[in-house]
Amino acid sequence: MTTATYAEREVSLDAEGFFTDPSQWDEAEAPAIAAAEGISPLTDRHWEVIRFMRREYEEKGAAPNVRALAKTSGVSIRELYQLFPKGPAKLAAKIAGVPKPVGCI
Amino acid sequence: MIGGGTGGTLAANRLRRSLAPDDAITVIDADDRHLYQPGLLFVPFGLAPAARLVRPRAAQLRAGIDFLQSVVEEVDVEADQVVLAGGERIPYDVLVVASGARLLLQETEGLTGPGWGERVHTFYSLPGAATLAGALASFAGGRLVVDLVDLPVKCPVAPLEFCFLADWYLQRHGLRSRVQLTYVTALDGAFTKATCNRELSGLLARKGVEVVTEFATARVDAAGGRLVSYDEREVGFDLAVVVPLHGGADYVSRSPGLGDALGFVPTDGGTLQARVKPNVFVIGDAADLRASKAGSVAHFEGPVLARNVARYLGREAPDAHFDGHTNCFIETGFGKAILIDFDDDLEPVAGHFPTPIGLPLLRESRLNHLGKLAFEQLYWHAILPGREIPLVGSEMPRAGKRPQLAPPLLQTEGGTR
Numbered sequence: 001m002t003t004a005t006y007a008e009r010e011v012s013l014d015a016e017g018f019f020t021d022p023s024q025w026d027e028a029e030a031p032a033i034a035a036a037e038g039i040s041p042l043t044d045r046h047w048e049v050i051r052f053m054r055r056e057y058e059e060k061g062a063a064p065n066v067r068a069l070a071k072t073s074g075v076s077i078r079e080l081y082q083l084f085p086k087g088p089a090k091l092a093a094k095i096a097g098v099p100k101p102v103g104c105i
Numbered sequence: 106m107i108g109g110g111t112g113g114t115l116a117a118n119r120l121r122r123s124l125a126p127d128d129a130i131t132v133i134d135a136d137d138r139h140l141y142q143p144g145l146l147f148v149p150f151g152l153a154p155a156a157r158l159v160r161p162r163a164a165q166l167r168a169g170i171d172f173l174q175s176v177v178e179e180v181d182v183e184a185d186q187v188v189l190a191g192g193e194r195i196p197y198d199v200l201v202v203a204s205g206a207r208l209l210l211q212e213t214e215g216l217t218g219p220g221w222g223e224r225v226h227t228f229y230s231l232p233g234a235a236t237l238a239g240a241l242a243s244f245a246g247g248r249l250v251v252d253l254v255d256l257p258v259k260c261p262v263a264p265l266e267f268c269f270l271a272d273w274y275l276q277r278h279g280l281r282s283r284v285q286l287t288y289v290t291a292l293d294g295a296f297t298k299a300t301c302n303r304e305l306s307g308l309l310a311r312k313g314v315e316v317v318t319e320f321a322t323a324r325v326d327a328a329g330g331r332l333v334s335y336d337e338r339e340v341g342f343d344l345a346v347v348v349p350l351h352g353g354a355d356y357v358s359r360s361p362g363l364g365d366a367l368g369f370v371p372t373d374g375g376t377l378q379a380r381v382k383p384n385v386f387v388i389g390d391a392a393d394l395r396a397s398k399a400g401s402v403a404h405f406e407g408p409v410l411a412r413n414v415a416r417y418l419g420r421e422a423p424d425a426h427f428d429g430h431t432n433c434f435i436e437t438g439f440g441k442a443i444l445i446d447f448d449d450d451l452e453p454v455a456g457h458f459p460t461p462i463g464l465p466l467l468r469e470s471r472l473n474h475l476g477k478l479a480f481e482q483l484y485w486h487a488i489l490p491g492r493e494i495p496l497v498g499s500e501m502p503r504a505g506k507r508p509q510l511a512p513p514l515l516q517t518e519g520g521t522r
């Protein structure tokens with residue numbers, strides 16, 4: 001486990017940089033996490049996905065994977081990849097301060 | 106019981122033994138062809154005749170179980186009724202959802218288009234595997250690409266096994282030097298469990314299989330011979346073997362409250378009860394569990410499900426708990442296989458299974474290959490009847506496991522492959 005400081009707040013991260021304690025997150029930290037992942041600035045569309053991710057996690061206890069995200073958030077897979085290149089679900093989860101979406105192996 | 110495949114059959118047989126004779130059990134399935142799905146892996150290489158893999162469903166069910174061949178249209182969870190395609194309603198006290206996972210070909214652009222069944226194939230269905238056998242037999246060389254579109258899929262190691270067997274097959278036909286074999290995956294490694302990923306990646310490298318990771322396939326362009334990802338990367342092919350995205354049965358999405366966005370049923374991973382209502386239980390691939398979508402998982406879930414359903418009918422709280430136990434033989438070609446055994450807490454480790462004297466874990470061996478072959482008979486004669494397999498209970502055995510050992514790099518018995 002490591003720590004990082006986003007928006008002047010110290011938070012705990014796992015080995016891959018995901019929050020281990022989602023309650024340490026607030027919206028003010030998101031731009032700094034995103035910038036560290038090469039996404040800057042955050043547009044309204046980014047925010048829509050980040051807030052959706054956060055809500056899903058709070059309601060269901062797990063972050064959705066990219067297919068589920070596309071089906072439920074209303075943002076298409078193609079656009080998700082434009083907003084969060086490489087791994088939309090992973091990146092959006094990281095920026096939203098929730099644990100890595102689980103694969104199903 | 107909706108579904109007379111692996112999970113539905115073994116659960117019905119277990120329940121028939123444990124419930125009172127006047128408790129009626131009905132298994133509903135859309136067709137009467139029970140397919141031994143693990144055998145699909147061998148069909149493209151001429152190692153299993155397609156016809157051998159299929160048996161009638163009703164013949165796998167004990168006396169005293171009704172088999173109803175019909176398509177389920179919807180479940181009315183409120184009214185405790187299953188609605189059939191003709192509109193007929195079947196009432197239930199307890200419903201077991203065992204309708205598995207299906208291939209969502211239409212979710213990937215170009216998959217069912219021109220070139221499907223010619224340059225682009227899958228071995229995840231019986232017709233697909235049989236057609237691919239023909240295509241491989243006439244393959245003269247070039248770029249052979251195996252593409253795992255996304256999780257969840259049934260038996261996530263099967264695409265890797267396909268690569269290993271393809272390497273063997275091409276060598277045997279004197280073609281290996283003329284073929285560039287590539288494994289393309291949406292995951293960030295060959296396998297998601299860290300230790301196992303290291304072992305399998307090493308094996309792929311030794312067999313000369315190139316690996317492309319984090320490739321989210323957006324489009325399969327058969328005419329142009331290329332896979333295109335959402336982030337605009339491309340992998341060219343002459344022959345593509347695609348494992349398409351999976352979803353749950355379509356009636357699940359049509360039944361209010363029952364399923365998630367992909368048609369899988371949100372399920373309590375311990376009691377195997379659906380979240381929607383306590384009289385709905387789920388076994389096998391239909392559940393949204395973290396455990397693999399594998400027949401071995403359905404097998405280990407069997408006793409838990411049977412006990413909890415019986416307790417529910419007796420108005421007692423479910424007390425059996427599933428631990429995520431998974432066990433799979435990974436065929437690695439040249440008459441060898443690796444065995445892995447794990448649960449939600451312990452990832453695949455070295456040692457022996459199920460006791461300190463037994464099959465070697467996480468290591469290639471001929472014994473494991475024989476185990477994989479024997480599994481076919483075990484499937485029809487022990488797994489489906491819902492029998493206990495000596496020494497292999499539902500809970501993951503720990504006796505022969507050596508998690509404290511740093512796993513060695515994959516050792517191989519007798520020779521380089």
Ligand SMILES: Cc1cc2nc3c(=O)[nH]c(=O)nc-3n(C[C@H](O)[C@H](O)[C@H](O)COP(=O)(O)OP(=O)(O)OC[C@H]3O[C@@H](n4cnc5c(N)ncnc54)[C@H](O)[C@@H]3O)c2cc1C
Binds near residue numbers: 356
């Ligand atoms: C290529 C391949 C290799 C595999 N290898 C292995 C392996 O080595 N080891 C292993 O453990 N597992 C393996 N598996 C996975 C294993 O076969 C499945 O996980 C297992 O069969 C799941 O059982 P199930 O009962 O959940 O679903 P299934 O056995 O698929 O049964 C579901 C049933 O539901 C029926 N159904 C669906 N919708 C409806 C409807 N609307 N109305 C009526 N009936 C319906 C279907 O007709 C089907 O019969 C492999 C799978 C594949 C494809």
